[in-house]
Amino acid sequence: MTFLKEKSLQIREEILNIFELGTRGHVPSAYSLVEILITLYYEKSKITPENFKLQDKILLSKGHGCLALYAILSDLGFFSKDEYSKFCKVDGILGGHPSKHKIPGVEFSSGSLGHGFSVAIGKAIALKRKSSNKNVYVILGDGECNEGSVWEAALSANKNKLDNLTVIIDYNKFQSYGPTEEVCPLEPFQSKWESFGLECEEVNMVTNPEKLLDILNTKQISTRAIICHTIKGQGNRILETDISWHHKSKVSPEEVQILRDALI
Amino acid sequence: MRKTGLNQIYELAKKYSNVNFIGSDLGPGTLDEFRNTLPNQFFMEGISEAHIVSMASGLSSEGFKVYINTISPFFTRRAFEQIALDIYSENEDVVIYGNGGGLVYGPLGPSHTSVDDFALFHALGNMIILAPADANEMEQFIQQSYHIKKPIYIRLGKGGDKIVTSDKDIQVGKAIKFNKSENAKKIICTTGIMLQRALEISDSLNDCDVLHFSTVQPLDEESLIENCSKYEEIIVLEEHLQDGGLGTRIIQSLFKNSIQPRKFRHYNLGKNYIHTCGRQEEIFDYLKISPKYIIDEIKSLK
Structure with a gap:
């Protein structure tokens, strides 16, 4: 089993642990992110609590996928797993969206969509000004790309020639109301990014997730967009097919066990 | 007042290399000297106020001081969420320099007049709101603003306002x-x-x-x-x-x-x-x- 495969299974189990102890959360939105975040945190940027401030900047703009981020940050030693049971509780640090003021390892406070790309542009410019060779990665949801500010940022990334910035889109094909192609179609998605002046790659994160790291390791000449084809609820037979799990609160231990048994 | 403030921002940028200016499609020739002499600290972005506010937040989060500038209501109303979440809530070191305070753009109607800015920013209780009366006060405020590492909004007058504060001790926070x-x-x-x-x-x-x-x-x-x-x-x-x-x-x-x-x-x-x-x-x-x-x-x- 590859590192990515093994770590993904572990992180998906951890996400269910937070879900069970916190009794709520957006699990399917977190599951589609797992391979993307593992590739960045463990393989590309190799983030640790010690090097966090000086390493690449990773911004989760789709903050509702935070369970995947929390599972990874605790696995990397940023905070104790004791926080799991305090998810969304007043005495805990883990909120329903990530806050950099409370949670060690969080680069950007998110929640409202369409902010992260522009903040990432500011950070990418800042790194260049400091002559840093580090990169900025910002992860957007596909539904998030409905926000006009995302495309304001795309215009600006092209103008400012930011070859140290990569936009990664978790294209899980679902947004709150239903399928992305019905609510607000994005296709032809790759050519949209290219027409804005970004170099754009596509990766199938289900059949060939290792390709993401290969792309990240190639030199970029402009801001890059990587469209990651994922599945909402990816890696779980039930979550991949049953849309009723997309918003869930007051989950029972029995229900979580059913999901554990359905991990792929 | 507007030009005095912009020139003071340029003076700060000359003195402190961490000072940046971001405009949103301002008038031709605005701060040309700044742009030519300190191009790394000068940004003239498109008509994209929401983007500019968040971009300023990103720069500030990495240790830079940022002055952002366009017509006031396009920040205060259009980009309020970006200001509230990315600047105010994060306590970033960003100064919002809002042209056309009050009825300066009276001939252009409600879209361009800034008549609700105090109310919007009063909701953000720790946002510093400055409304200088003349160019003298503006000059003092910009100089002091560099050292206040908190979100600040400055409402500008039209320019050419009679100087009435020259014999006064001007301090942010003091009536x-x-x-x-x-x-x-x-x-x-x-x-x-x-x-x-x-x-x-x-x-x-x-x-x-x-x-x-x-x-x-x-x-x-x-x-x-x-x-x-x-x-x-x-x-x-x-x-x-x-x-x-x-x-x-x-x-x-x-x-x-x-x-x-x-x-x-x-x-x-x-x-x-x-x-x-x-x-x-x-x-x-x-x-x-x-x-x-x-x-x-x-x-x-x-």
């Missing part, structure tokens, strides 16, 4: 008193370019002092309480809608501190956006809040 009469029974509390109008009114009345709150937030409560407890009549004059501005804030402070003036008047721009187009002074006349109307009213109501 400025203009004593006109030893036995004054009235005091006008004002802010921004209404100071010049307040001084004109005070000159016509024999018993009226003026207290200028160029820092609208945090309000200099100490000065307000110390001064206002001495007067029978408190008059607030502001270029802002009735609710949520300086007047509202002053009433709140007076009430909280059990100060009850015998009379209280509040001259403002009314409850609604102003669809009547005209130059700033013409709209003041139209709304009957220019000095001549206020002087007549106060004299007739003795």
Whole structure:
């Protein structure tokens, strides 16, 4: 089993642990992110609590996928797993969206969509000004790309020639109301990014997730967009097919066990 | 005032390499020298205010000081969420330099006039709100703004405003008193370019002092309480809608501190956006809040 495969299974189990102890959360939105975040945190940027401030900047703009981020940050030693049971509780640090003021390892406070790309542009410019060779990665949801500010940022990334910035889109094909192609179609998605002046790659994160790291390791000449084809609820037979799990609160231990048994 | 402030930002950028300026499609030639001499610190982005605010947040989060500039309501209204979440909530070191405060763009109608900015930013209780009356005050504020590493909003006047603060000690957070009469029974509390109008009114009345709150937030409560407890009549004059501005804030402070003036008047721009187009002074006349109307009213109501 590859590192990515093994770590993904572990992180998906951890996400269910937070879900069970916190009794709520957006699990399917977190599951589609797992391979993307593992590739960045463990393989590309190799983030640790010690090097966090000086390493690449990773911004989760789709903050509702935070369970995947929390599972990874605790696995990397940023905070104790004791926080799991305090998810969304007043005495805990883990909120329903990530806050950099409370949670060690969080680069950007998110929640409202369409902010992260522009903040990432500011950070990418800042790194260049400091002559840093580090990169900025910002992860957007596909539904998030409905926000006009995302495309304001795309215009600006092209103008400012930011070859140290990569936009990664978790294209899980679902947004709150239903399928992305019905609510607000994005296709032809790759050519949209290219027409804005970004170099754009596509990766199938289900059949060939290792390709993401290969792309990240190639030199970029402009801001890059990587469209990651994922599945909402990816890696779980039930979550991949049953849309009723997309918003869930007051989950029972029995229900979580059913999901554990359905991990792929 | 606008040019003085921009030039001061350029001076800061020359002195401190962490100072950046981001404009949103400003007029041609704006800060050309800055752009040519310090191109790494100068950004002229497109018409994308929401993006610019978040971009400034990103720069600030990496240790830079950022001045952002366009017409005020395109920041305060259009990009309010970005300001609230990415600047205010994160306590970033960003100065919002808002052109056309109040009715400067009166000929252009409600989209361009900034008559609700105090109310919007009063909701963000720790946002510093500055409304200088003249270029002198603006110059002092920009110089001081570099050292205040918190979110600041500056409301600009039109430019060419009469200089009235040159002999005053100007400090962010401090109200400025203009004593006109030893036995004054009235005091006008004002802010921004209404100071010049307040001084004109005070000159016509024999018993009226003026207290200028160029820092609208945090309000200099100490000065307000110390001064206002001495007067029978408190008059607030502001270029802002009735609710949520300086007047509202002053009433709140007076009430909280059990100060009850015998009379209280509040001259403002009314409850609604102003669809009547005209130059700033013409709209003041139209709304009957220019000095001549206020002087007549106060004299007739003795």
